[in-house]
Amino acid sequence: MTVTLRPQRIDVEQVDVDMTTSLGGLVVPDPVFTASGCAAAGQELAPFNDLAAIGGVVTKSIQLRARAGRATPRMAETASGMLNSIGLQGPGVDSFVDNDLSWLADNSVRAAVSIAGTSVDDYGKLASKLRGKPVSLVEVNISCPNVDDRGQVFACDPHAAAAVIQVVRRNVASGVPVFAKLSPDVTDIVAVAKACVGAGADGLSLINTTLGLVIDTDTMRPVLAGTTGGLSGPAIKPIAVRCVWQVHEALPEVPLFGIGGIRTGLDALEFVLAGASAVQVGTMVFHDPGAPTRISRELRAALGARGIDRLADVIGLGHRPPVISVPEDADPPGDEPAEPVERRPTPEFEEDM
Amino acid sequence: MPVQVKGEVLSVKPVGEYISMTVVAPGIAEQTRPGQFVALAIGGDDSGMLLRRAFSIYAVRETGVYGGTVEFIFSVTGKGTAWLARQRPYDPIDVVGPLGRPFSLPKDPANCVLVGGGYGSAPLFMLADALRARGCRTHIVLGAATADRLFGALDAKRMAASVAFTTEDGSYGERGRVSDVLPEVVERVRADVIYACGPMPMLEAVQQVAGNAYGGAGIPTQLAVEESMACGVGVCMTCVLPIVGPDGETRMLRSCVDGPVFAGDRIRWDSLGSVPADAVGASA
Numbered sequence: 001m002t003v004t005l006r007p008q009r010i011d012v013e014q015v016d017v018d019m020t021t022s023l024g025g026l027v028v029p030d031p032v033f034t035a036s037g038c039a040a041a042g043q044e045l046a047p048f049n050d051l052a053a054i055g056g057v058v059t060k061s062i063q064l065r066a067r068a069g070r071a072t073p074r075m076a077e078t079a080s081g082m083l084n085s086i087g088l089q090g091p092g093v094d095s096f097v098d099n100d101l102s103w104l105a106d107n108s109v110r111a112a113v114s115i116a117g118t119s120v121d122d123y124g125k126l127a128s129k130l131r132g133k134p135v136s137l138v139e140v141n142i143s144c145p146n147v148d149d150r151g152q153v154f155a156c157d158p159h160a161a162a163a164v165i166q167v168v169r170r171n172v173a174s175g176v177p178v179f180a181k182l183s184p185d186v187t188d189i190v191a192v193a194k195a196c197v198g199a200g201a202d203g204l205s206l207i208n209t210t211l212g213l214v215i216d217t218d219t220m221r222p223v224l225a226g227t228t229g230g231l232s233g234p235a236i237k238p239i240a241v242r243c244v245w246q247v248h249e250a251l252p253e254v255p256l257f258g259i260g261g262i263r264t265g266l267d268a269l270e271f272v273l274a275g276a277s278a279v280q281v282g283t284m285v286f287h288d289p290g291a292p293t294r295i296s297r298e299l300r301a302a303l304g305a306r307g308i309d310r311l312a313d314v315i316g317l318g319h320r321p322p323v324i325s326v327p328e329d330a331d332p333p334g335d336e337p338a339e340p341v342e343r344r345p346t347p348e349f350e351e352d353m
Numbered sequence: 354m355p356v357q358v359k360g361e362v363l364s365v366k367p368v369g370e371y372i373s374m375t376v377v378a379p380g381i382a383e384q385t386r387p388g389q390f391v392a393l394a395i396g397g398d399d400s401g402m403l404l405r406r407a408f409s410i411y412a413v414r415e416t417g418v419y420g421g422t423v424e425f426i427f428s429v430t431g432k433g434t435a436w437l438a439r440q441r442p443y444d445p446i447d448v449v450g451p452l453g454r455p456f457s458l459p460k461d462p463a464n465c466v467l468v469g470g471g472y473g474s475a476p477l478f479m480l481a482d483a484l485r486a487r488g489c490r491t492h493i494v495l496g497a498a499t500a501d502r503l504f505g506a507l508d509a510k511r512m513a514a515s516v517a518f519t520t521e522d523g524s525y526g527e528r529g530r531v532s533d534v535l536p537e538v539v540e541r542v543r544a545d546v547i548y549a550c551g552p553m554p555m556l557e558a559v560q561q562v563a564g565n566a567y568g569g570a571g572i573p574t575q576l577a578v579e580e581s582m583a584c585g586v587g588v589c590m591t592c593v594l595p596i597v598g599p600d601g602e603t604r605m606l607r608s609c610v611d612g613p614v615f616a617g618d619r620i621r622w623d624s625l626g627s628v629p630a631d632a633v634g635a636s637a
């Protein structure tokens with residue numbers, strides 16, 4: 001495979017790039033998904049996207065029972081990001097299956113269902129409730145920072161994380177990949193990643209929000225009713241790319257979702273080069289509800305402009321050794337090969353120079 | 354169904370203490386109903402301000418030289434609205450709309466009182482048009498801190514069967530708040546329903562007046578709430594408030610898609626900003 005150094009200008013409409021990607025047995029025609037907590041259960045984004053055409057919708061984390069979430073204010077805008085403290089508001093799994101999941105199925109939208117619980121037992125029950133339902137992938141949210149334990153119990157302890165993944169993997173139908181969504185707020189993300197994969201995770205979603213706090217200088221109190229919140233958006237993208245990079249380096253065979261501040265197709269490409277097989281668009285959906293579709297289009301164009309015809313060829317490509325020589329095809333096609341340049345003799349210098 | 358449009362600023366002009374902006378945004382005008390809003394992306398393509406700003410629609414024009422236009426009123430309160438105020442004709446602007454549930458209109462002709470606080474009165478004039486088209490009598494009550502912050506007094510005089518104005522400093526109309534004059538207006542015009550839009554404390558006061566009307570018999574209200582939003586389209590779950598449903602249960606509903614207009618007697622006024630202990634899922 002050759003990679004041209006300078007992207008070529010090309011007609012986006014004519015780009016023929018194979019965007020197919022594989023996520024632990026699930027093969028999807030497009031690598032762009034919505035991120036959990038940023039698309040509800042998909043329906044609200046249907047006016048702005050062809051949801052069946054993108055990779056799929058990762059639903060807002062669903063729990064066993066309905067949950068009202070936290071008090072307001074739940075949100076604060078920050079520089080190139082936002083802090084949120086929703087507290088996993090949702091209808092509970094039974095209502096979700098009857099209403100939201102069936103809507104996704106009726107509209108041919110691939111459903112990646114995010115689940116969240118407060119005990120290992122919760123996660124097991126949730127997983128079994130999804131058996132036999134139109135679920136393409138299960139994402140296990142062990143890292144929500146906006147619940148009582150601030151995501152400490154499962155996300156930061158490799159053993160606890162493994163216990164959850166094991167019970168979910170056992171209860172989810174075989175053939176439906178199970179992904180663990182990890183927190184960046186850990187000392188060693190690779191250790192948690194390895195524990196999850198060891199417990200049966202088919203893939204990993206990197207990253208959840210990182211814990212933050214904003215203080216209102218007028219009221220002189222924290223802005224959010226929940227005091228702390230999860231920071232998301234372009235502000236955290238380099239952290240997310242680093243996490244994907246580290247985990248891909250340690251576990252190159254494990255498919256990864258890259259998540260964190262993806263705003264453009266080039267942002268998505270960064271994650272793919274770091275080792276992500278697919279990406280999720282989160283906070284940018286609030287800014288641009290049509291972002292998933294736009295980013296998919298931009299990523300396709302970006303690959304085409306680099307002479308790449310298969311997305312799969314560039315997953316983790318950023319890890320290759322640095323290029324020393326200029327590739328042969330750096331010259332525009334059709335030109336005559338340049339005349340070989342004769343090496344000029346090196347001038348000789350006097351000893352005392 | 355809402356649309357996302359790469360629109361263009363047509364005009365920006367000061368109106369008292371506020372700014373009126375009209376944008377060319379085809380596809381929105383023809384769908385808009387009174388009480389709906391638009392959500393604008395702020396700061397251009399590379400903006401560091403990610404959250405959309407939501408504004409009630411003041412007026413729409415379906416066709417014109419430039420295509421459909423939408424007009425809204427805002428006040429410079431922070432970085433986002435300051436950016437908006439700096440935009441000039443022909444500048445591009447990304448608009449999503451129309452969003453939210455509109456005011457619901459009476460099936461039969463009724464006496465309607467429309468109450469607005471500050472530039473919260475903006476959606477009331479489209480509403481007054483729609484009500485008049487149904488044969489309703491409309492009466493408008495506008496209030497603000499000062500005369501400069503009273504929005505739409507001329508519109509009100511032109512459209513309504515009767516008007517009342519209040520300012521807190523007495524610089525225009527009666528000194529005081531809308532809720533001071535509202536009981537008298539309700540009795541005088543034999544109001545059947547109150548529509549209101551403005552800050553939450555004003556809406557709560559309006560709801561109290563409505564509940565006490567006719568010796569405690571009360572009249573229905575349709576109130577457009579102001580909660581801060583991040584997306585405006587129903588996916589971020591930040592703009593919630595406790596609402597009692599037809600089944601008697603309280604749920605944290607999104608003001609962007611379940612509102613912004615709610616029947617005032619459905620709002621848990623005592624619990625705004627919190628999750629009531631008896632709300633569905635509060636104990637989970």
